Amino acid sequence: xxxVDSQSPPKFGDYExxxxxxxxxxxxxxxxxxxxxxxxxxxxxxLDYPPLTAYQSYFHGLFLRFFDPDSVxxxxxxxxxxxxxxxxxxxxxxxxxxxxxxxxxxxxxxxYHSSCHSSxxxxxxxxxxxxxxxxxxxxxxxGHFQYNCIxxxxxxxxxxxxxxQRELLASCLFTLAxxxxxxxxYYAPAFFSHLLGKCLRRKNPIxxxxxxxxxxxxxxxVVWWPYLHSTDALLGVLSRLAPFERGIYEDYxxxxxxxxxxxxxxxRLFSVHSLKFISLTATVLxxxxxxxxQVMAPSSRGFLYGLLNSxxxxxxxxxxxxxxxxxxxxxxxxxxxxxERRPFKWLMFYGLFxxxxxxxRDKLVLPYFALHALFMLLYHAPCGHGGRPRNARPNNTKFDxxxxxxxxxxxxxxxxxxxxxxxxxxxxxxxxxxxxFEAIIMLICFYQFALLAFYTNVKQWSLxxxxxTEEEKKLI
Amino acid sequence: MESSSSTRQLLWFFAIAVCVKLLLIPAYHSTDxxxxxxxxxxxxxxxxxxxxxxxxxxxxxxxxxxxxxFERFLSIFAHYIDPQIVDLHNGLNYRANSAIYFxxxxxxxxxxxxxxxxxxxTKNADVKRRYLIWVLIVWSPALVMVDHLHFQYNGxxxxxxxxxxxxxxxxxxxxxxxxxxxxxxxxxxxxxxxxVYFVYLLRHYCWKGLVRGFSRLSxxxxxxxxxxxxxxxxxxxxxxxxxxxxxxxxxxxxxxxAYWAPNFWVFYIILDKVFSFFLKKFGxxxxxxxxxxxxxxVGDSSPFAVLPKVIACNRLKQYLKKKKKTQWTWCKFLTT
Numbered sequence: 150x151x152x153v154d155s156q157s158p159p160k161f162g163d164y165e166x167x168x169x170x171x172x173x174x175x176x177x178x179x180x181x182x183x184x185x186x187x188x189x190x191x192x193x194x195x196l197d198y199p200p201l202t203a204y205q206s207y208f209h210g211l212f213l214r215f216f217d218p219d220s221v222x223x224x225x226x227x228x229x230x231x232x233x234x235x236x237x238x239x240x241x242x243x244x245x246x247x248x249x250x251x252x253x254x255x256x257x258x259x260x261y262h263s264s265c266h267s268s269x270x271x272x273x274x275x276x277x278x279x280x281x282x283x284x285x286x287x288x289x290x291x292g293h294f295q296y297n298c299i300x301x302x303x304x305x306x307x308x309x310x311x312x313x314q315r316e317l318l319a320s321c322l323f324t325l326a327x328x329x330x331x332x333x334x335y336y337a338p339a340f341f342s343h344l345l346g347k348c349l350r351r352k353n354p355i356x357x358x359x360x361x362x363x364x365x366x367x368x369x370x371v372v373w374w375p376y377l378h379s380t381d382a383l384l385g386v387l388s389r390l391a392p393f394e395r396g397i398y399e400d401y402x403x404x405x406x407x408x409x410x411x412x413x414x415x416x417r418l419f420s421v422h423s424l425k426f427i428s429l430t431a432t433v434l435x436x437x438x439x440x441x442x443q444v445m446a447p448s449s450r451g452f453l454y455g456l457l458n459s460x461x462x463x464x465x466x467x468x469x470x471x472x473x474x475x476x477x478x479x480x481x482x483x484x485x486x487x488x489e490r491r492p493f494k495w496l497m498f499y500g501l502f503x504x505x506x507x508x509x510r511d512k513l514v515l516p517y518f519a520l521h522a523l524f525m526l527l528y529h530a531p532c533g534h535g536g537r538p539r540n541a542r543p544n545n546t547k548f549d550x551x552x553x554x555x556x557x558x559x560x561x562x563x564x565x566x567x568x569x570x571x572x573x574x575x576x577x578x579x580x581x582x583x584x585x586f587e588a589i590i591m592l593i594c595f596y597q598f599a600l601l602a603f604y605t606n607v608k609q610w611s612l613x614x615x616x617x618t619e620e621e622k623k624l625i
Numbered sequence: 626m627e628s629s630s631s632t633r634q635l636l637w638f639f640a641i642a643v644c645v646k647l648l649l650i651p652a653y654h655s656t657d658x659x660x661x662x663x664x665x666x667x668x669x670x671x672x673x674x675x676x677x678x679x680x681x682x683x684x685x686x687x688x689x690x691x692x693x694x695f696e697r698f699l700s701i702f703a704h705y706i707d708p709q710i711v712d713l714h715n716g717l718n719y720r721a722n723s724a725i726y727f728x729x730x731x732x733x734x735x736x737x738x739x740x741x742x743x744x745x746x747t748k749n750a751d752v753k754r755r756y757l758i759w760v761l762i763v764w765s766p767a768l769v770m771v772d773h774l775h776f777q778y779n780g781x782x783x784x785x786x787x788x789x790x791x792x793x794x795x796x797x798x799x800x801x802x803x804x805x806x807x808x809x810x811x812x813x814x815x816x817x818x819x820x821v822y823f824v825y826l827l828r829h830y831c832w833k834g835l836v837r838g839f840s841r842l843s844x845x846x847x848x849x850x851x852x853x854x855x856x857x858x859x860x861x862x863x864x865x866x867x868x869x870x871x872x873x874x875x876x877x878x879x880x881x882x883a884y885w886a887p888n889f890w891v892f893y894i895i896l897d898k899v900f901s902f903f904l905k906k907f908g909x910x911x912x913x914x915x916x917x918x919x920x921x922x923v924g925d926s927s928p929f930a931v932l933p934k935v936i937a938c939n940r941l942k943q944y945l946k947k948k949k950k951t952q953w954t955w956c957k958f959l960t961t
Contacts, residue, residue: 516648523644531634 163294165228166194168220168238171210174203176223179375183386188223197389200372201329205299209241242290242298250302254280257309257484264312264449272487278527279486279493284520285500289473292513297473300330301480307340308456308484312449316344317364324368331390335463335477339455342440346447395469397424401587402472403503403594405431405465411588428468435462435602442609450488454609456481461602465595472507475500478598489608492601494528502566503594505573506587514574566593631755632744638763639740643733646773650729657776659718660684661696662710662728668693669700669711674863677872681713687872690856691810695781699731732772735781739763742787746794762787782812798830799845806849810856813873 173196177188182203185191196203210221213234220226220234254277262273290298303326310319323340326333348357376382397415398407406415406428415424439458443451460478464470479500486493501521508517569590578585663682671679676686676693686693703710707723710716716724743762747755762768762783772780789804805822808815831842860869 515650519644519647522647523641526637526640526644529637531630531637 342443738784
């Protein structure tokens with residue numbers, strides 16, 4: 150299905166940043182891209198993604214220069230916004246999506262459904278629709294303007310490669326994803342632990358680890374080659390990738406630090422340095438259970454859960470998390486959509502909700518509601534079995550009370566969230582608390598994310614007990 | 626049980642289409658948007674007698690009276706939402722969000738009539754055929770592009786057509802004929818189907834022996850006349866019938882529209898161009914106006930350089946005088 154390009158005006162933020170990167174990479178030599186100079190003023194939307202983004206900007210810049218040279222000329226094109234320029238930029242995102250993300254999804258769907266003997270054509274089609282028509286991704290990439298489709302596409306291809314036992318290919322692809330956006334590091338613990346677990350089970354673990362290590366290092370060298378001649382250049386790039394001085398959180402993202410800052414004022418109590426250490430420890434500790442499970446009993450299904458858990462851990466506890474980072478846990482949740490239908494729907498709903506204030510600022514309210522509605526309609530498609538769990542447990546009267554309470558709570562929170570949408574759009578917050586509504590949205594979303602993260606961690610650990618069941622044998 | 630689930634499924638198809646149409650709201654729209662907005666203002670602000678006579682805007686009313694009444698009906702809501710939409714003078718080229726959203730959503734809602742037509746048509750079809758028809762009609766990309774981008778109300782009109790066909794399918798010919806007559810009073814373009822309807826109704830409904838057949842023919846005729854009387858009666862009363870027909874059939878616009886439809890006259894145009902090119906090469910002085918056919922302007926006749934200009938009325942009169950070749954006349958008459 151074709152992705153509908155939302156025709157809203159591009160934002161001066163990310164749109165201008167991407168255009169500026171095309172300008173810089175086209176007109177300046179490679180070594181200057183991350184260095185402050187007269188040609189490249191880093192305080193004006195300096196490059197803060199790894200080199201693969203820079204190379205991609207270069208290619209897109211070539212495309213733009215062919216059709217509209219004024220949009221990428223050095224200095225004079227700052228703030229350049231014409232109809233043709235906007236159209237070309239949107240086409241670069243659309244083409245990246247179609248050329249990288251879509252094939253990766255098809256590869257994954259092919260591998261996943263060929264190994265899952267009980268899957269039907271309906272389920273496969275439903276699954277692909279859920280993956281490709283991810284409203285969050287569409288709104289962020291095509292509305293807000295970013296290139297997440299490339300790094301996510303590479304990651305999905307890497308995941309598919311792991312599922313089809315091509316580990317070297319997987320590590321190569323994941324390294325490329327990491328070199329495109331450093332946020333892909335959210336998935337790194339899962340990849341690492343799964344591959345390590347797999348290697349340890351083989352006859353010659355050191356050999357396996359060495360092969361993987363060499364692939365990773367080799368790919369890194371190829372991509373980062375221009376910056377490897379001196380430590381200065383390398384550190385210059387790395388320092389751009391991790392802007393710690395921006396603080397532990399910004400705006401109102403539904404993660405632990407921002408939500409708890411309502412009570413504990415982290416920024417006031419601790420310095421940036423100590424906060425770095427605290428958040429690192431918290432992230433590692435939250436990742437640990439999932440990593441340990443994979444090292445002990447690596448499996449394809451466990452790997453998918455591991456991805457979900459490690460990305461959740463990073464989202465909830467990492468440094469400088471954006472609202473847009475909810476895309477990262479959403480990806481493995483969509484990959485697992487057939488196994489975890491309701492949690493997937495929850496996560497999508499609350500992920501979109503957590504981005505609602507951001508999208509309102511971007512004037513994407515209509516696309517938000519239209520795409521959200523489209524997603525819900527496709528989820529509950531009459532031909533599929535949306536909403537019903539695949540392996541439904543037989544009804545047990547003992548749990549009825551708890552189930553109905555859960556249903557009531559869920560329904561209540563859904564309704565409150567829906568009402569909050571309307572309230573946010575129509576009412577003004579009180580003078581004393583200008584960000585009251587954002588804070589309430591953040592609290593609700595954090596509560597849901599925390600619950601889901603806990604649930605998926607438990608689910609992954611429960612796989613250890615079932616490590617010899619049929620399902621496991623089918624998927625390995 | 627079966628019908629309620631199929632209704633739900635049809636509604637699901639429609640809801641998906643609505644989401645896509647909603648996403649198209651801020652997208653490009655053509656001058657037809659201003660045309661329909663002006664007609665809302667026209668029918669709202671002026672009395673019936675001025676609808677076809679008003680010249681406030683170049684976008685004069687050129688659809689039959691029932692469509693004008695439909696616009697009048699919509700203008701009630703438009704006035705309630707934002708009075709400036711229906712202001713005759715201050716609303717000219719009004720592009721505020723209220724106008725755009727109102728007009729776009731009115732098209733989306735009027736598509737419900739198309740949905741009803743599709744539902745009635747496919748009620749008794751088998752599952753595969755039903756899904757195929759639903760996909761082809763409810764998700765028709767051409768219809769979405771013309772109605773929701775370019776901006777027209779064809780979904781609503783096609784709903785009437787499908788409804789009429791669904792009644793014919795059930796054997797209720799009188800109702801089918803009645804609905805088609807109503808449709809003709811909405812948009813006269815559908816008169817291209819009139820010969821088919823005429824022949825079918827004549828053969829299927831009226832061909833039942835001398836007395837019964839003739840009485841049925843009279844009933845059918847009376848129904849059609851009644852519909853047309855309801856539509857054109859008020860204008861006949863005001864003595865404006867000539868003006869109405871002039872507006873509905875603007876022959877001054879020439880043989881082909883500014884943007885060519887892929888029909889037979891394209892060859893005529895090409896022939897004209899080829900002749901003018903070669904004749905000019907051979908030294909004849911031929912006046913070829915620049916981009917006379919591709920200029921995209923709607924004006925008073927795009928001139929042919931070499932071949933005779935095809936004027937509908939002349940031809941019409943000639944043919945009616947010479948022979949009663951009604952089919953040929955219909956062709957020429959309707960392709961202008």
